[in-house]
Amino acid sequence: MASTIVLVSDTHLSRARPFFQFNWEIFLQAVQANPPDLVLAGGDMALNAPSHPDDLAYAREQLDRLPCPWAMVPGNHDVGNNPPPPETVDTRGETTVSQALIDHYRATIGPDFWARDIDAWRIIGLDSLLCGSGLPAEAEQASFLESAMAEVGKRPVALCFHKPVFRDALGEADIFQGVWYPQARRLIRPHLDSGRVRLVLSGHTHEGRDETHGPTRHVWMPSLAFVTDMLGEWRPNLRGRRRVGWLRLKLGDEIEIVREEPDELLTTDISGWMRSGSIRLYEAFTGHRRFPGLPNDPGH
Ligand SMILES: [Fe+2]
Structure with a gap:
């Protein structure tokens, strides 16, 4: 029988600012009642974590409450975001990935890229935030991926990383921080083109989506914590479902995915924080900066 894997993403946990803890508790109860083989x-x-490192330590404590093994890939709020390509003007103002942040992640959570065989499948977890960083770990990850794919044999492969590969098509040239930058896709493109990757799992957009492009099913995990612009008033249409929840996955001959959206969950929409296109309000309410409008607010 195929193992069950629960997919959870973008939980945005914090000891100091526990805005989204309630949904995590609901999730934990559900997983404890029906434990999967892996989360x-x-x-x-x-x-x-880039502004408040204890958030990652707290996330680790929460993951350790799970009644089953777990594995994790890092997100931009765990290790910092990708440096924007030089030809773009970055208006978002988010901390970019650094060696210190990677070191903190590895010390707190473990490796940021890894491979794990489950039943007939191989799951390869990657650190999509390393792409374009120029850090030594970026080259190490590229070598690791080549080795992990070279030894895979006939196993079907699932790749898992934080950011979706693309918005509309693998070959798109648009530069959009919500997905991999076009240049960065060179890392995985040969493996996607080869047809050996049957499944790609990602988070980051806080939208659930499930589309098959060529030989590969691209599944966007929903956020457990919050959505942005549920009403579709200003955020680009990514064809995703703006609801909080998680997924249950079975990897057998077929890929089975069930969406879990229990009634108990609170769907928070942080539109107001994000509408400006800058990360300033998110940073003010979650990071080390003072709240906006207060003395010493660096935005004033
Ligand atoms: Fe993210």
Whole structure:
């Protein structure tokens, strides 16, 4: 019988600012009542580790409450975001990935890229935030991926990382921080083109989506914590479902995915924090900065 994997992402947990703890508790109860063989966490488990490192330590404590093994890939709120390509003007103002943040992640959670065989499948977890960083770990990850794919044999492969590969198509040239930058896709493109990757799992957008492109099913995990612009008033249409929840996955000959959205969950919409296109309000309420409008607010 195929193993069951619960996919949870973007939990945005914090001891200091526990805005989204309630949904985590509901999730824990559900997992404890019906434990899977593995919980796979898609990143942004911390609320804002680059500005508040204890958030990641707290996320680790929460993951350790799970009644089963777990694995995690890092998100931009765990290790910092990808540096924007040089030809773009970055208006978002988010902390970018650094060696210190990677070191903190590895010390707190474990490896940021890894491979794990489950039944007939191989799952390869990658750190999509390393792409374009120029850090030594970026080259190490590329070598690791080549080795992990070279030894895979006939196993079907699932890749898991924080950011979706693309918005509309693998070959798109648009630069959009919600997905992998076009240049970065060179890391995984040969493996996607080869047809050996049957499944790609990602988080980050806080939208659930399930589309098959070529030989590969691309599944966007929903956030457990919050959505942005549920009404579709200003955020680009990504064809995703703006609801909080998680997924149950079975990897056998077929890929079975069930969406879990229990009535108990609170769906929070943080539109107001994000509408400006800057991360400033998110940073003010989650990070080390003072709240906006107060003395010493660096935005004033
Ligand atoms: Fe994210």
